[in-house]
Amino acid sequence: MNDFHAPLIDWAAVSPVLIVLGAGVVGVLVEAFVPARLRRTVQVALALVALAGAVVAVGLLWSSVHQSARLSVGDSFDLTPFGLAIQGIVAALAFLSVLVMADRSGGQDAFAPTAAAVPGSRYEEEARRAGLEQTEVFPLMLFSTGGMLLFTATDDLIVLFIALEVLSLPLYVLCATARRRRLLSQEAAFKYFLLGAFASALTIFGIALLYGFAGSVHLPVITDALAGRGSTPLQGLHVLAITGIVLVSAGLLFKVGAAPFHTWTPDVYTGAPTPITGFMAVCTKAAAVGALVRVLFYLGQGFDAPTRHEVQVLLWAVAIATMAIGTIVGAVQTDIKRLLAYSSIAHAGFIIVALVGFSEAGAKAVLFYLAAYGLATLGAFAVVSLVRERLTTGEGGEKDSVILGEATHLAQWAGIGRKAPWLTAAFALFMLSMAGIPLTAGFLAKFGAFSAAVDAGAWPLALLGVVASAISVFFYVRLIVLMVLTPAPDAGVEGAAAAEHAAADVAPGGVATATQQVTRAVVTVMTGWSPATVVVTVCAIGVVLLGVVPASVLDLAAGAAKFVP
C-alpha cells in the first residue's frame, strides 16, 4: 500500500466543470432553503450565471491550454484544446437551452407542476391549481451539463464512464417532466433509461475488455499496448482490443444517436419536454461526439494498419446506416419533433463522415459542424416550443382561451408563416442551414465534413453524404413550403384533422403515442419577446454569421483541432 498523496490540482483547469457542478449543488440547496415564490428566479439566474461562468472560464483557459497542448490534473483529468472547445460549445449551447427552459410564453413553462404525481390523479390536479413548479429541472440540467463538460476532459475510461452516467441520469429524470402529454413523457424517460442502461452496459463491458487487454483504463497505456509497447500477458490478443473498442464506441455512439443505436432517439425526443429535447439534441450530442473523437483519435495513435482499417470499417458502416436512416425515415415523418429527431440522427451521420480519416481536418470540421448544427437545432426546437394549440372555451374569443401544449403535427404547421412571419423566417433559416444551403452555417459545416472525408480518401462516403443531404433537403424544404405556402386550415377542420391524425399516429401496439388530442383547438404562435424568442434570434444571427463570415470561428476550430486528441 502506498501512502496517499493528495494530487496537485490545477484548479483553473477544472474550473468550467467545477463551476457548473458547484452551481448544481447550490441549486439543490436553493430548493431546500429559498422560499417558493423566489425559487424559480433564483434557479434560472443561478443556472445562467453558472453556464456563462463556464463559457468565460473556457475563454480564459483557451490560450494556456493551447500553449501547453494539454492541462492534466492527476491521472484522470486531461484537458486538451479540442476538449476545451467542446466544453465551450456545450456550455454556450446549454446557456441558450436554459433560456428556452425558462420560457413561460402562454403562461406556463414546459414542466409538470410535480413530476412525481401520477398522471391524471387528483394530486396532480391540486398541484397544478396550487401553481407548483418543478424548479429542480435547473439543478438537474446543471448536473447533466457538468457531466458533459467532464466527458471530453478525461483520458481515463472509468472517469469517462462516470461522466457518462452523470450526464445521463439527470436526463432520464428530465425527460419525464413534461407538463403535457405526461404519459408519453414518462414512457419516453423509461425507454431512455432502459436503453441507456443497455448502452452503458456495453460501454463498461468494452472498458473491461480493454482493461484486460492493456491492464489499464488509462488511454495512454492502452495506446501503448495497441502499439505493441505494453507489458501485459494479453496484449497479443488483438480481438480483445478490437472488441473493446467496438463496444466502447457503441456506447458512445448510442449517446451520439447514430444507427443502429439510434432507436431511442425519435421516441425520447418526442416525449421529452421540448426545451429538454433541444438540450439533449444539441449538448449531449456535442459532448458524446467530443468523447468519441477523444477516445478514437487517442487510441488511433497506437493503431497498426489492420486495426485502423477495422475501426474505419466500423465508422463507415455506422455513418452509412445513420445517414440513410436519418434521411429516409425522416422523409416520412408527420410530427415536427420526430422529424427533428431524425434530422439529428442524419446529422450524427454527417459528423461521423468527418471522422473516418482520424485527421486534424476532420476534428476541425466536427467542431464547426457541432456549432452550426447546435445553433440551428436549438433554434428550431425553440420555435417548436412556441407553436401552440389554443382552446377557446367561451364566446369571448382570445380572452376566453387557454394556451395548451405544442402543436407538433405537421398539418397544424400549415400557414403559420402568416401568423408569425419572423419566427417562420428564422425557422426556415434553420431548416436551410440543416439542409446545407450556401450562406448558412450548415453549408460550410457539411462542406468541411465532406472535404475532410475526401481528403482521407473516403470519397464514396462523402458522395453518399451529399446524396443524403439532397434527400434531406426534401423534408426541410417541405416544412418551409408548408409554413409559408400552404394555407392554414380553419379551426373546425383542423380539430377534426388533428383527431384523425391522433388515431393514425398510434403505432402497432399503441403504446408509443398514447396522446390525448384536444379537438377544436386552433394553432397559435407565441410571438413577442420572451426568452425563447431571444434564443431564436441569437441562433438565427449565429447561423447567418457562421455562414457568411465564418473565418474567425474556423480559425478557432483549426487551432483547437491542431492538438487532437
Next chain:
Amino acid sequence: METMGLAPWLVGFPLIGAAVLLLGGRRTNRWGHWLGVLAPTASFVAGLVMLVALLGRSADERAIVTTLGTWFHAGPLTVEAAFRVDPLSLTFVMLVTFVGSLIHLYSVAYMEHDRDRRRFFGYLNLFVAAMLLLVLADSYLLLFVGWEGVGLASFLLIGFWDHKLENAVAGKKAFVMNRVGDMGLIVAMMLMVWQFGSVSFDDVLGGASHLGSGPATAMGLMLLLAACGKSAQFPLQAWLGDAMAGPTPVSALIHAATMVTAGVYLLVRSHAILEAAPNAQLVVVIVGAITLLFGAIVGCAKDDIKKALAASTMSQIGYMMLAAGLGPIGYAFAIFHLVTHGFFKAGLFLGAGSVMHAMDDSVDMRRFGGLARALPITAITMGLGWLAILGVPPFSGFFSKDKIIEAAFVGEGWRPWVFGIVALLGAGITAFYMSRLFFMTFAGRRRWPAHDGHETHPHEAPWLMRWPMIILAVGSVFLGFLLQLGGRFTTWLEPSTGHAVHGEPVIPVWLLLTLTLVLVVLGAWLAFRLYAVGPVPVEAPHGSALVRAARHDLYQDPVNETAVMLPGQVLTRTLVYADRSAVDASFLQLASGVRRSGDGLRKAQNGYVRTYAATSLGGLLVVAAVVWALAG
C-alpha cells in the same frame, strides 16, 4: 470644368424621375406626369449649358471625362464609372433630351385618359436615363448598362397595353431579338478584354490600330451584330414593325428618333475598330444597303400608318449604317442624318398619333383620306416632315441624305456603283412610299369608317399635342440647312469621328443631284397619281406577288420561324422531354423509393423497448461481424 461635372446629372434627373414615379405609387398619380416632363427638360437645360461650355473650348479640348469612381475590380480588369462628354455624345444628348422633352409633353395629352399614365411616364423617364447613360458612358461596359436599360424600357413600353395579347407578344419579340444583338456586344467586350485587358474607350479605341486583322474583324462583326439588334437592321429587323404596338409617343421617341439609332452610335463610336477591319466595314455597308432597300420595299405595301413609318425608319437607319460603314467619309453624315431624321421622323410619328387621335385609334390608311381639311395643322406639320424625308431642298433631309448618297458613290471598283445605285434607288422608293402615306391620309376622297351609323368627325388634337408637332416640323425645315452651313456640323464632330476626308464621286455631283431629284419627283408623282387622284379601295387589293411579299414584310417572320424558331423549339422540346423522362423520372423514382423504404423502416420504430434493444444489439453484432470478417 464645373459645367462638365453636370454630366452625371444628365442621367440622374430622369433616373430620379423614374424612381419617384415607379416607386412612389398612386400618391404621385396627380402630378406624376409633370414630374415626368420636368426630368428630361432639366437634362436638356443641363445639356445646353454643357454645349455652350464645350463650344467655348478649342476643338482638341472638347472631350472631357468625368469619373465618379471605380465601378469594380475583377482580377486584372478595372472598370471606372466614368462619363465622356464630347461632340458625339453631346449631339446625342441634345437630340434625346430635346425630342424627348417634346414627346413627354405630347404624351401628357396623348395619354390623358389612360389609367396608368404615371407608370407610362416612369418608363419614359427610365428610357431617357438609360439612353443618356448609353451615349455618355466612357466604357463599353457602362454603355452596355444603358444598352440593356433602353432595351428594358422598350420592352416595357411596347407591351404597355399588355391587356392585349398581341402587344405583350410584340414586346417579347422585341426583347428576344434584341438579346441576339446583345450577345454580340457581350462577345465584343470579351474580345476587348482578351485583346486590351480593358473595356474603356480610351484603351480600346486607342489601341485598335494595333489590332490584328482577325480580332479586329471579329470585334467589328460582333459590334455590327449588336447594332443590328438594336437598330432593327437586316437580319434582326423583324421586331420593329411589331414594336408599333406600343403607344405612339413611344414609337416616336424610342422606335424612331433615339433608341433605334443607338446601333449607329455604337458603330460610329467604335470607328477605330472598324477602320482596322475593312472586311467588317464592307459587311456594315452591305447590311445597311440591304436594310435600306428592304425597309423601303416593305414601306410601299403597308396600309398601317405606323408600320409604314416603322419600315421607313428601318430604311433610313439603313442609310446611316451604310454611311457609317463607308469610313471617315461617312461618319459625320451618318450622325447628321441621324439628327435630322430624329426630328422629322419623330414629327411624322407624332402626326400619325394625332391622326389616330382623330380617327378613334384607327391606323388603317385605307380608311383615312381627305383629312387635310379636318386636321390642317397635322397635315401641315406632317407635310413638312414628308418633304424633309423626301430630301427636297431646302428641307433638312436634303442636306443629310444627299450627302450619304454622294458618299456612297465615292470609291474604286464595283463598290461605288453598287452601293451608290442602291442608295439612289432607295431615295426614289422612299419618295414613293412616303408620298403614298401622305396622300392616302390627307388627300383623295374620304373613306372614313362609320360607327353605328354615325359619321366620324375628326378634330384636331389639343394644343399640348400640337406644339411639339409644330416645333419638330420647324426643325424638319431648318435644322439641316443650319447645321450644314459652312460644314459646321462635320467640323463640330471632328474631335470624335476624326477628320472627314473628301472624295470625288464616280459621277459628277451635279448629275447625281439631278438624278436624285428626278427620282424623288418621279416617286412622288407616281404616288400622287395612284393615291391622290386615283381611287383607293377600302379593302386592300390582292396585288402582285411582290406587293404581297412586301405586305408580309418580305416573309421575314416565316423565314425566322423556319430557320431559327422551329429548330429552337425542336431543341427545347427535346430537352424538356429528356428532362421529364430521364431526369425527372429518375428523381421521382428516387423520391418514391425513399418514401417506400421510409415507410418500411418506420415500422421498425414500433414503440417497444425490446425491439429497440434488439435492433441495437443486432446492429452491433452485424457491425462486429463485418469488422471481424475484415480483420480475418
